[in-house]
Amino acid sequence: MQRVTILLLFLIGHSLFSSCQPIEHSEWGEGDQRGAMNRLGPEQVLAASKLIRQGKTIELGRLYSNDMPLPGKRSYQLQIPDSLRFGPYGDNQVVFNVDVVASTLTQIGTQFDGLGHVGRRSFWTDYYYNGFKGSDIVTENGLTKLGVEQVGAFFTRGILIDIPAYKGVKQLEKGYIISEADVRGCLEQKGLSLREGDVVLVRTGQGQLWNQGVKAMSQAPGLGIAAVRWLAAQKIVMIGADNNAVEATPGEHPKHAIEGHEELLIKHGIYLFENLDLEALSREQVYEFAFSYAPLKLKGATGSPGNPVAIY
Numbered sequence: 001m002q003r004v005t006i007l008l009l010f011l012i013g014h015s016l017f018s019s020c021q022p023i024e025h026s027e028w029g030e031g032d033q034r035g036a037m038n039r040l041g042p043e044q045v046l047a048a049s050k051l052i053r054q055g056k057t058i059e060l061g062r063l064y065s066n067d068m069p070l071p072g073k074r075s076y077q078l079q080i081p082d083s084l085r086f087g088p089y090g091d092n093q094v095v096f097n098v099d100v101v102a103s104t105l106t107q108i109g110t111q112f113d114g115l116g117h118v119g120r121r122s123f124w125t126d127y128y129y130n131g132f133k134g135s136d137i138v139t140e141n142g143l144t145k146l147g148v149e150q151v152g153a154f155f156t157r158g159i160l161i162d163i164p165a166y167k168g169v170k171q172l173e174k175g176y177i178i179s180e181a182d183v184r185g186c187l188e189q190k191g192l193s194l195r196e197g198d199v200v201l202v203r204t205g206q207g208q209l210w211n212q213g214v215k216a217m218s219q220a221p222g223l224g225i226a227a228v229r230w231l232a233a234q235k236i237v238m239i240g241a242d243n244n245a246v247e248a249t250p251g252e253h254p255k256h257a258i259e260g261h262e263e264l265l266i267k268h269g270i271y272l273f274e275n276l277d278l279e280a281l282s283r284e285q286v287y288e289f290a291f292s293y294a295p296l297k298l299k300g301a302t303g304s305p306g307n308p309v310a311i312y
Helices: 002-019 035-039 042-049 163-167 180-189 206-212 225-233 259-268 279-283
Strands: 057-059 076-079 085-089 094-097 100-103 111-113 120-122 125-127 154-162 199-203 238-241 271-274 288-293 303-305 309-311
Touching (some): 154 279, 163 199
Parallel strands (some): 154 199, 199 238
């Protein structure tokens, strides 16, 4: 009985220790709030501009609407009430409208995840990127550190990793775990390699189900943790996807919640972009392009809506 008790205590202690590893400070120094954005500079901007050969653009954002898919307690409602319809004014009888948006705006639809979006609890303390403590930075009025206003603008090389096209299918099966071999094989097939400062967009095909609602978008195929770690090692700045979490949900380790977010946001300061529309990129077979996006400067926000653009 004593041996069983000791074994149980060891297993519990090991489990607690495994989940309570300290958060390492950023390679860009203690206090850094920008993460992988530190990798972008004039060199990446100029290199991306050289990828614009046809002068064409593809919008990658979804439509924000009152009937858009909204998981859980998230909300979106746009109205133009009578009280905000003004005019007519002047001899030319000008009228104008002001709309009201009530929403969990930064985490719905096509959504950019900032570094203050996800943290990890370690020994009863919540830690975020670069060791920032939740008790110090998370308030009812937003984040005091790691807010999305710290990010700045992306203009860099974008790469589409189209896994369904690589596998010769319309879309990946629900819950499919995209492996490191899948990612590397897809890149090799197109003769592409990743560079420091790239934005990587992963197509699973699930975006084709967007208009079918939240249930259709559940059990999403997406990146597995090995693929996430390999991509992070390439020193990219962001991973986007046409699913609702970039990584597969529920993922390959049922007891580990969104471990891809943990790996990318917390450990590496690499940003995420969810629910992108990658169908046109795939259809036009545009695999390398200039990627442009700037999150809204919402002070203290965990993320941002937006409509990123591929230019080629």
